[in-house]
Every structure is written in structure tokens, then in C-alpha cells.
Amino acid sequence: MQSGPISLVEKLWNAHKVADLGDDTALLHIDRLFLHERSGGRMLQGVASSGRPVYDPSMVIGTVDHIIDTDPGRTDRTKFPGGPEFIKQFRDGAAAAGVGVFDIDHPYQGIVHVIAPELGIAQPGMTLVCGDSHTCTMGGIGALAWGIGITQGEHVLSTQCLAVKKPRLMRVAFEGTLLPGVTAKDMILYLISQYGARGGEGAAIEFCGSAIRDLSCEARMTLCNMAVEFGAWTGVVAPDEKTIAFMRDRPFSPQQDYNQAAEAWWLTLHSDEGAVFDHDIRIDASAIAPQVTWGTSSEQSMGIGGTIPDPGGIIDPVAKASAEKALRYTGVVPGEPIAGLPIEAAFIGSCTNSRIEDLRAAAGILRGRHIAKGVKAICVPGSTPVKRQAEAEGLDRIFVESGFEWREAGCSLCFYAGGDSFGDARRVISSTNRNFENRQGVGVRSHLASPLTVAASAIAGHIADPRDYPVQ
Amino acid sequence: MEPFVRIKGVAAPLPIDNVDTDAIIPSRETQSVARTGYGEKLFANWRYAPGTRDRNADFVLNQAPFDSACILVAARNFGCGSSREAAVWALSQFGIRCVIAESFGTIFRNNCVRNGLLPIIMPLATVELLLDQLQDQAQDPIISVDLDAQTIHGPDGAEYPFQIGALEREMLLNGADEIDLTLQKRHLIEAFRQQDRARRPWVYQDMPELARTMEKVR
Numbered sequence A: 001m002q003s004g005p006i007s008l009v010e011k012l013w014n015a016h017k018v019a020d021l022g023d024d025t026a027l028l029h030i031d032r033l034f035l036h037e038r039s040g041g042r043m044l045q046g047v048a049s050s051g052r053p054v055y056d057p058s059m060v061i062g063t064v065d066h067i068i069d070t071d072p073g074r075t076d077r078t079k080f081p082g083g084p085e086f087i088k089q090f091r092d093g094a095a096a097a098g099v100g101v102f103d104i105d106h107p108y109q110g111i112v113h114v115i116a117p118e119l120g121i122a123q124p125g126m127t128l129v130c131g132d133s134h135t136c137t138m139g140g141i142g143a144l145a146w147g148i149g150i151t152q153g154e155h156v157l158s159t160q161c162l163a164v165k166k167p168r169l170m171r172v173a174f175e176g177t178l179l180p181g182v183t184a185k186d187m188i189l190y191l192i193s194q195y196g197a198r199g200g201e202g203a204a205i206e207f208c209g210s211a212i213r214d215l216s217c218e219a220r221m222t223l224c225n226m227a228v229e230f231g232a233w234t235g236v237v238a239p240d241e242k243t244i245a246f247m248r249d250r251p252f253s254p255q256q257d258y259n260q261a262a263e264a265w266w267l268t269l270h271s272d273e274g275a276v277f278d279h280d281i282r283i284d285a286s287a288i289a290p291q292v293t294w295g296t297s298s299e300q301s302m303g304i305g306g307t308i309p310d311p312g313g314i315i316d317p318v319a320k321a322s323a324e325k326a327l328r329y330t331g332v333v334p335g336e337p338i339a340g341l342p343i344e345a346a347f348i349g350s351c352t353n354s355r356i357e358d359l360r361a362a363a364g365i366l367r368g369r370h371i372a373k374g375v376k377a378i379c380v381p382g383s384t385p386v387k388r389q390a391e392a393e394g395l396d397r398i399f400v401e402s403g404f405e406w407r408e409a410g411c412s413l414c415f416y417a418g419g420d421s422f423g424d425a426r427r428v429i430s431s432t433n434r435n436f437e438n439r440q441g442v443g444v445r446s447h448l449a450s451p452l453t454v455a456a457s458a459i460a461g462h463i464a465d466p467r468d469y470p471v472q
Numbered sequence B: 001m002e003p004f005v006r007i008k009g010v011a012a013p014l015p016i017d018n019v020d021t022d023a024i025i026p027s028r029e030t031q032s033v034a035r036t037g038y039g040e041k042l043f044a045n046w047r048y049a050p051g052t053r054d055r056n057a058d059f060v061l062n063q064a065p066f067d068s069a070c071i072l073v074a075a076r077n078f079g080c081g082s083s084r085e086a087a088v089w090a091l092s093q094f095g096i097r098c099v100i101a102e103s104f105g106t107i108f109r110n111n112c113v114r115n116g117l118l119p120i121i122m123p124l125a126t127v128e129l130l131l132d133q134l135q136d137q138a139q140d141p142i143i144s145v146d147l148d149a150q151t152i153h154g155p156d157g158a159e160y161p162f163q164i165g166a167l168e169r170e171m172l173l174n175g176a177d178e179i180d181l182t183l184q185k186r187h188l189i190e191a192f193r194q195q196d197r198a199r200r201p202w203v204y205q206d207m208p209e210l211a212r213t214m215e216k217v218r
Helices: A008-015 A040-050 A083-097 A112-118 A133-141 A150-159 A184-195 A217-225 A241-247 A256-266 A317-330 A356-366 A384-392 A395-402 A451-460 B086-094 B106-113 B124-135 B166-174 B178-183 B186-199 B207-217
Strands: A017-022 A025-029 A032-036 A060-063 A100-102 A127-130 A144-147 A161-165 A169-175 A204-208 A234-236 A279-284 A291-293 A301-303 A345-348 A376-379 A427-430 A445-448 B006-013 B071-073 B098-101 B118-121 B142-146 B151-153 B159-161
Touching: A008 A017, A008 A144, A008 A204, A008 A234, A017 B166, A017 B186, A025 B186, A032 A040, A032 A083, A032 A112, A032 A150, A040 A083, A040 A150, A060 A083, A060 B207, A083 A100, A100 B207, A112 A127, A112 A133, A112 A217, A112 A384, A127 A133, A127 A150, A133 A144, A133 A217, A133 A234, A133 A241, A144 A234, A150 A161, A150 B106, A150 B178, A161 B178, A184 A217, A184 A279, A184 A291, A184 A301, A204 A217, A217 A234, A217 A241, A217 A356, A241 A256, A317 A445, A317 B124, A345 A356, A345 A451, A356 A384, A356 A395, A356 A451, A384 A395, A427 A451, B006 B124, B071 B124, B071 B142, B086 B106, B098 B124, B106 B118, B106 B166
Parallel strands: A032 A060, A032 A127, A060 A100, A127 A144, A169 A204, A169 A279, A204 A234, A345 A376, A345 A427, A427 A445, B006 B071, B071 B098, B098 B118
Antiparallel strands: A017 A025, A025 A161, A291 A301, A291 A445, B006 B142, B142 B151, B151 B159
């Protein structure tokens, strides 16, 4: 065991270490495995065909989010070709293994990373994995959570463990106060724009500082969600009193008998004074403007008041060619302001920004306003519980009256899989996490931004500064 | 898993940063639960004209001799983005056994070593030198990779050492099944869980049982 001060990530690591495997690698116990219908069925099928039993089905849980439609009245027949095959393989595999599934009509159905914390399945101090890169979202409540492939999913199903090489430890401190109209989404895009899409390469990042303490748990999840877009293995925020309050009275939170012990342990999960990190980054939170991406990587992000950068000044030939390729794809012009760029579609949703606070924030801008003519605008709540909560608050009416479609919960148009699409729209402002080429449709140009900026832009019909659209 | 010891063959240059797994295998190309048939889908958006299988002559993997490449040389952050393992399957099934880059997406890299595909990290200067040599028609675009010796030889014969974790190296060299290795430690897993259950009993509450309880609340 280490002596002396240790970091949050090391505490989480030590609490789950089953065995040292040498080469800086440990066999870690995995407290929860989440499955979804895109990759979960293949993992279950892989284990079944190996003849091995599922080690502990009580630690595995699933839902449907990736492939199912999000249109009202949806069924198992999906717009995505091949969807029914994935859904059936997943359902059959889960039933055979004794794994519980929040299925299409279940009141808890939703995007894995949205429902897991809101149901209390994901908890501070847990290790959690899922066949989805945005599993790091749950670092926002102090869980050590990361995305895996199908082969590693089979490994967890078969052993409830994973062999993991100890990551580089990075601390990113956001100090100071955010300006009005600036959100956790802007913080993470700003970080990536400053240090590059591989700036956190392979690291476990602890996000800390006064601006992080000021964030709600939901906003911390938005921040941690995009740790993977920073190249990190995962991101995590130390649990605090806000986290304790967030976890209380959730359906799967620790039961009465254990509640106090759990909360007491969670509050020990912070970096000791003097803990050593391999890398330290410090960001002045007050310097961050609302962000919007101009290219095809999250590092190609800028303040909304800025102009598109000119790649002419880049010396490295590969970096220059990459920036020029991104400009060709997105069709934006160096030197021109990003604000005012006409958009044809707007999307609010995804595991990054589809929680109730996101919808409330966007509705604040949309209330009493209407989206611009010709803009296709879609809001997809992150989970059925979020959708119901929003409807109880009347947010659905605000979205619909402003011209947004109001959908059922799921991953939806965060990615294009060959079914649902933005129609003829080619330029989309989106609260999602990836602006990759063709990500949201063949030829679709995605501009990532906060739900506030998406809402403002939908009203304007072009990329717009949310601070110009005060809540009315 | 097919062991990886050494290979020698055509290496294709892909001098672009941040090649994401959506580019390696677009989501719309994975419309079946099958694990095969991904070779022709590799880089579909770049390899073919939109909505067709008409080859785009400008893309490197459509050009001889790179259409028979077994090595890919990329730049920074190759395989970033989605965790989709089909990205590795697509590369493997096309015939790529090794990718050399300045850095990799973490999940993609983890998927590679579990599918017999060797990811090699090299300094940017070396990667860019290799990319230049592969695009220089005066020399054959051949690279040899020796995992046992942890070296590669570039098109001009120059030797470069590379680092890889000892466990990953062993797994690739032997084509080992990681699950079998872990199950040999089953007694340690069970001992850990017994202690952990006393320490963190709430983690061991039965979720399907709770889910059924919740079902009654509906």
C-alpha cells in the first residue's frame, strides 16, 4: 500500500484492486456493468457461446437507447435497418443471463449514462463500465467509470473484473467564476481547444477548483462526459455534499441500513493535501466564453465572438493538412466570424446535454420565442424520467410552441446510423459531443455548443450568442 | 486470437490527425450483429463515393500497392471517439495487422491488443518521417515490424525501437485469451468480494431484485 498523501483516483483504484498483475497493471473489481442494445447483445452472445457463465448478473443491468427510435409511438420496428435484430439479440441474451433490462416501454428507460446516476445505480466510489465511450459521464458523481469494447465487456461478464493499466494522473483545476451564459459544456470545449483532442491522452483526470465546486452534479456529468473527447481514459469529480444530496432517495441508492455508511465513505473520496499528479492544468473559469466548434474535432472550438482560425500559420504539415481538411468539410471560411453562420437544424439531446437542467436552461431561452423559418429543431430528453419531469414542469409545451419536435428518450441523432436523419439539413447546431465528419448524417456539418447556444441559434436561424437572448 | 510476432509488408500512409472510429467504420455500416464482413466497410466514407461502393481513386487504400497494405501509419490520436470494436474488426478484416501513430484513442488501443492488432506509438518526428518515405515513390513502401524484438524497420531500412507494456506484448505474442488468464485468479476475485461485501455492503444489493420491486411501483 502507498503511504503518504494519495489522490482520489488512487483511492478508487486501491478500493477495487483484486490483484497486482505486474507491469503497472491491476485486476480491478467492476461494481456495475451497463449494457445497451447496440453492443450488449454481442457481449452476452459472446459469453454464451464461450460456454462460461455470467459471473454475477446482479451487477449487470441494461436498457435500450442507441438503436430504438425516438419518435412518439415507437415500437421495436426501427428506422435503423437491422434494429430489430440488435434488440432481439440483446433482450434474449439478457433474459437468458438473468440480467435486468429497462426496456422500450419501461418508465426508467433512457440513455445509459443519464439513467444510471438518476436511478442511483451509478454511485460515488463505484467502478462502472459500459460498451460506450461516454461512460466517463458518471465521473461527475465521483464514480470511476470508463468505456470499453465488446471483448472487454465479455471479460467483465465472465469475471466481474478487468485488467487495467494504471493511468497517468492529471488534475485540471477550473478556478474562479463562470460568466453568465457559460456552462459546463463551454468549460470542457474550452479545455479541449486549449490543449488539443489528445491533451488528456490516456489519463485519469480529476476535475477540481472553485468553478467545479460551484457546478451542480448534472453539470459535472456534462463536463466528465467529454473527458473522452480530450483523449482521457476518464474524468472524475470528488463527491461532496452536493453529491450526497443528489444521491438521496434515488430508486437504487443504498438502502436504509447502509445509507449512512455509504455516505461516510463517499466523503473520504477526495485527493489528500499534497497528492502528486503527473500533470497539472489550471484554467481561469472567468476567461471562458460560450463555445462553438468550427471543425471536425472537438479541439476545433472557439469563443462565439471569434473568427474562424486560418490554418496558414500552422507549421506542422500534418496538423495543417488536418485543419484544411476540416475546413473543406465544414465549409467555413477562415477570418469570418462564427456567429451569424446560417444553420438548418438544431438538436438538443445526448448523454452530454439532455438532463432536466439542460432542458430547463434551453426552455428559458425558447419561452415566448419561435425558432427561425426553415430550421428543423429537435429535442430528445435523455431519459423517460427526464421527459416526464419536463412535462410535469410544462417544458414540453415551451419546446413545441417554439417550433421544436418533442421526442421520446434515447441517443437519437447524436449519430446517424442509416435511419433517422435531419432530412435535407446540412448544417446543424448540436448539444452533442462529436462533430466528426458524417457523424450526424452523410455530409452533415455539426457545430457543438451548449443547450443555451443551440436554443439561441435555433431562434436566430444562425449561430448566435445565448447572451443576446435573455430569459423573458 | 491470432498471435502477432512479426510481419513485413506494404504500409499505407494516412497523414491526418484525430482519425476517429466513426471514420474507420461509420455507424450506418454496422447494421448487423455479425462480427465479420467489415473489411469492405473500412473507411467507407472516404473509400467510396457517397451512397455507393464506387471507389474514390484519391483515397490511399484504393491505390496500388496500398490496397494490399498490412500496416497503417497515421498521425496523432488515431482511433479517437466511439468505443465500437468494429473499428478494429474492419482494420483486421481488411488485412491491417499493425497501426503506427504518435498516439491512439484509449479505448481503440485497448480493443486492438485484444484482437491481435498491434498499436505502435512512435515520436511524431519518426511518424512524419515514415509518412514522407511512404509517400516518396522512389522507395518501396515496405515496413517490417518485430514485436518480439520491439523494433520496426522503415522503408529505408532504418531501425526504430518501440515500447509496449509487457502484459500486452505477451498477450499479442501468444494470442492469449485474457478471460482464461483472469479466471485462473478466481480465488482472488472471490476473496476480494467477500472482504468488499463487508466493507461496502450497499454495492452488493441485488439490482434485478430491486428492479422487480420498482416494477410493482409502476
